[in-house]
Amino acid sequence: MSLVDASLAAGYTLGDFLLVAAAGFAVLAVGMLYRAVVGPTMQDRVLAVNVLGTNTVVILAILGAALGEPTFLDIALVYALLNFLMAIAISKFTVERGGVL
Amino acid sequence: MTGSLASAGPLGAPVVAQVTAIEASLFAFVVLTALFTALARDVLAAVIIFGAYSLGMAALYTFYRAPDVAMTEAAISAGVTTVLLLLTLAKTTRLDHEAAFESVNLPAAGAAGLLFAGLMLTMGDIPAVGSADAPIWSNPDVTQWYIAETYAETHVENTVMAVLAAFRGFDTFGEAVVVFAAGIAALIVLHREVFA
Amino acid sequence: MSGTDAGVDDADTETAGSEFASGGGFGRDRPPRSDGRLDSERRQGTPYTESQVIMPTVKIVTPFAFTYGLFVTFHGGGSPGGGFQGGAIVAAVVFMIAFAFGIEATRQWLANTVVVALAVGGTLVFAGIGLVPVALGGAFLQYELLPIPDPVKYGMEGVEILGIGTIVAGVLIGLFFVLAKGFSEAGGFADADAFDDEVGDDPGTEEGDEPDGDDAADGSPEGDSVDPTDGGTTGPNAPGPAATDGGER
Numbered sequence: 001m002s003l004v005d006a007s008l009a010a011g012y013t014l015g016d017f018l019l020v021a022a023a024g025f026a027v028l029a030v031g032m033l034y035r036a037v038v039g040p041t042m043q044d045r046v047l048a049v050n051v052l053g054t055n056t057v058v059i060l061a062i063l064g065a066a067l068g069e070p071t072f073l074d075i076a077l078v079y080a081l082l083n084f085l086m087a088i089a090i091s092k093f094t095v096e097r098g099g100v101l
Numbered sequence: 102m103t104g105s106l107a108s109a110g111p112l113g114a115p116v117v118a119q120v121t122a123i124e125a126s127l128f129a130f131v132v133l134t135a136l137f138t139a140l141a142r143d144v145l146a147a148v149i150i151f152g153a154y155s156l157g158m159a160a161l162y163t164f165y166r167a168p169d170v171a172m173t174e175a176a177i178s179a180g181v182t183t184v185l186l187l188l189t190l191a192k193t194t195r196l197d198h199e200a201a202f203e204s205v206n207l208p209a210a211g212a213a214g215l216l217f218a219g220l221m222l223t224m225g226d227i228p229a230v231g232s233a234d235a236p237i238w239s240n241p242d243v244t245q246w247y248i249a250e251t252y253a254e255t256h257v258e259n260t261v262m263a264v265l266a267a268f269r270g271f272d273t274f275g276e277a278v279v280v281f282a283a284g285i286a287a288l289i290v291l292h293r294e295v296f297a
Numbered sequence: 298m299s300g301t302d303a304g305v306d307d308a309d310t311e312t313a314g315s316e317f318a319s320g321g322g323f324g325r326d327r328p329p330r331s332d333g334r335l336d337s338e339r340r341q342g343t344p345y346t347e348s349q350v351i352m353p354t355v356k357i358v359t360p361f362a363f364t365y366g367l368f369v370t371f372h373g374g375g376s377p378g379g380g381f382q383g384g385a386i387v388a389a390v391v392f393m394i395a396f397a398f399g400i401e402a403t404r405q406w407l408a409n410t411v412v413v414a415l416a417v418g419g420t421l422v423f424a425g426i427g428l429v430p431v432a433l434g435g436a437f438l439q440y441e442l443l444p445i446p447d448p449v450k451y452g453m454e455g456v457e458i459l460g461i462g463t464i465v466a467g468v469l470i471g472l473f474f475v476l477a478k479g480f481s482e483a484g485g486f487a488d489a490d491a492f493d494d495e496v497g498d499d500p501g502t503e504e505g506d507e508p509d510g511d512d513a514a515d516g517s518p519e520g521d522s523v524d525p526t527d528g529g530t531t532g533p534n535a536p537g538p539a540a541t542d543g544g545e546r
Contacts, residue, residue, distance in 0.1 A: 075175055271437060
């Protein structure tokens with residue numbers, strides 16, 4: 001991970017900037033949580049959770065790059081594949097309150 | 102916690118502020134989701150927010166370099182728990198509520214607050230994350246042995262799996278039987294004889 | 298969603314009623330929906346048609362997710378993961394298929410025999426791998442005594458893949474099916490939900506082998522691939538505690 005450890009500016013490495021970016025995405029997640037909590041309809045909440053899942057995939061990928069652990073991408077893949085399941089489960093549940101399952 | 106993380110981070114001293122930034126935001130996210138899961142009046146909303154909670158927890162586990170735990174959290178929470186809770190909701194009745202949030206029961210909140218305060222009193226004795234005083238560092242003969250010798254002993258790179266399946270294999274056998282027994286128990290509780 | 302929800306060939310009044318029923322779920326200030334409830338006859342008359350978005354997407358995603366679950370299971374020795382996580386992902390793939398194509402269709406495709414064989418077989422394999430060294434004079438799960446090359450590594454892999462992975466996958470799929478069936482006071486296979494809407498439309502189901510109208514088979518030991526409650530008997534007065542609340546919000 002020499003690229004991550006390379007100093008970019010003022011002694012900060014690329015990994016540091018990636019960590020800052022991950023922290024920014026985590027702050028954004030708190031913002032998205034507003035829609036998941038308040039969202040007047042369930043569709044708002046489903047969309048919010050779906051966006052949160054994508055956001056988490058991004059956070060995990062950035063963490064994997066920043067910390068020099070490529071295996072973190074495996075977890076990001078799990079979320080990328082299974083977040084879809086959460087979305088379709090909730091959205092099909094909202095049709096006739098699960099009677100169509 | 103802030104100071105000790107500097108020694109834990111592999112990236113040097115300037116990391117401290119940023120490490121706490123991502124940790125603080127993830128902690129805020131996790132605590133908020135847990136709080137709103139408890140407070141949500143609508144059960145379906147609580148299930149959805151609980152799904153969001155698992156996302157934050159997985160990111161937090163990943164940041165603490167516990168990818169096995171994070172993957173378990175991801176697979177179980179995103180894939181299984183939400184679906185099973187939704188199915189349970191589909192099989193029961195969900196009442197319509199006008200209020201978005203549960204009204205707080207003050208005596209219960211007081212009791213929970215007292216318990217929380219009592220637990221927080223013990224926090225001073227818990228070593229900080231990455232601290233050299235933590236038990237995992239204070240007896241390195243045990244903890245570091247697994248990291249150093251796992252591959253030579255088991256020819257497996259993943260220490261967690263080696264500990265689970267080889268060094269603590271009997272415990273894992275018990276856990277597997279517990280999972281199996283959970284399926285049987287579900288059948289018994291629901292008065293079924295087949296998984297269908 | 299209201300467009301796919303309402304039947305295509307409905308009369309005008311029927312369409313208005315269905316629109317009212319399905320569209321009423323999207324606002325907080327919806328009017329009372331006494332005629333749009335799930336148990337009313339009109340609601341039974343306009344079945345939900347399968348989503349044209351979910352089904353093709355699941356068809357695309359499922360092979361990758363299943364392969365990835367197997368990867369996590371088989372590659373647990375070299376990367377994060379293992380039998381538990383991989384088994385959960387494989388079970389989640391089955392959930393995905395069930396949500397897209399209907400739980401009853403999936404139940405017939407993945408028979409009870411398979412689920413039970415996964416759970417029981419995994420437990421037996423784990424115990425067997427543990428007991429082989431005992432038979433050879435060692436301790437329980439003493440991998441060095443296994444009569445295979447590189448016994449510790451492949452013994453662990455065998456436990457993870459054939460033992461834990463199959464147990465977790467089987468039990469989770471079984472829990473899913475059991476929960477999807479619901480609980481009935483009669484203690485049998487009675488079910489109150491309109492599952493049969495989706496059964497006929499799935500290409501992977503065998504049709505016509507279910508006896509109709511036999512939903513009080515209490516404790517019947519059958520059920521490998523034939524479920525006695527699939528046909529018929531989902532009228533408005535069907536027993537059971539399930540859904541009597543129509544719309545969503």
